[in-house]
Amino acid sequence: MPAQEAAGHGAAARRGAVPMLDTYREVLTPEGVSLHLPAAGPVPRALAWLVDLAVRAAIVLALAMVLGVLGGLGEGLYLVGLFLVSWAYPIVLEAAWNGQTPGKRALGLRVVAGDGAPVGWLPAVVRNLMRTVDMLPFGYATGLVACLCDRDGRRLGDLVADTVVVHVLPRPAGVQLSPTVPRAPARRLLPDEQAALVAFGERASHLSAGRQAELAALLYPLTGSAGDEGVRRLHGIAAWLLGRR
Structure with a gap:
């Protein structure tokens, strides 16, 4: 009975139940291999966001301390740095650092394209610019509602950019076989x-x-x-x- 109940819960999640817990997104590759991407729910994503918030706050504080001695020039540079930390930080890191920011890496998360491929620059830009909508009216309320309504836990930025935040799984150890000896095929292969x-x-x-x-x-x-x-x-x-x- 417990196994049947668990299977029932899994089926409900696949049918689009509210993703309060993490679910799996099934993707079929061109080679015909079925991939199961462990989509992250709103809780680990929120924790990763808090870690990134702390990192960005530390960077902003360091900029203020260093540039504060430069007077008006320092104030201008501080504003530029504040803009970069607010907007370039998640875009550059997600696009250039395997879909991860420090917060996502700490929580074992990464952003991937909807088909499981690495996220590119354009999706990274789109999903992060859409944060201005997900933040409305306050405290990422719109993004949270979208996460709870989507079976893969995606906020509006993910839906528009066709991305999904997934858990990073450890690489499989591989199958232990006897040492491979190259063998010529018995016949000519097409x-x-x-x-x-x-x-x-x-x-x-x-x-x-x-x-x-x-x-x-x-x-x-x-x-x-x-x-x-x-x-x-x-x-x-x-x-x-x-x-x-």
Whole structure:
């Protein structure tokens, strides 16, 4: 019964239930691999924002102390610095630092595009300029309502820029197999078949043992084997195609 209840809650979240807890966003890559992005809810995002607020406040305080001795020139430079800290800080860091600000990194979050790709400069600019709307009428009330209504916990800036804030998951350790020995394919492979095997070799370390076995079964016509032996043959042929001889 507990498992059934948990499954029911998960299904409700996928159907668009209010994301008070973190949910998963499913994305299908062009290679046909299904990615499950752990979308962050409003609580960890708010905590990350508070960390960034503290960092920016420290920067502004340091600028005030250093530039205060320069009189009118220092005041002008301080205003420029205040503008940059307020607006350039999140844009530059998200676009150039793997979708993370110090607050997001501290909370294990990052901003990605809606399809799971790294966020670019234009989406970073759009989502942060939209903060002026998400802040209304006060205390990010509009952004909070949008997060609670969206199944992926996105505020208006994320919806407009097609971005989503996700948890950073640890890299999988990979599947432990015997040392790969390059193997020449038993027959001449078509370009599409070669591309499929090379893609397997490049992505295998990020796939579970079960997924590798599933792919080995699908590629049985190319290897003549399935199961563990099929996986080893796929690794060997992929290594041969990649020139690891």
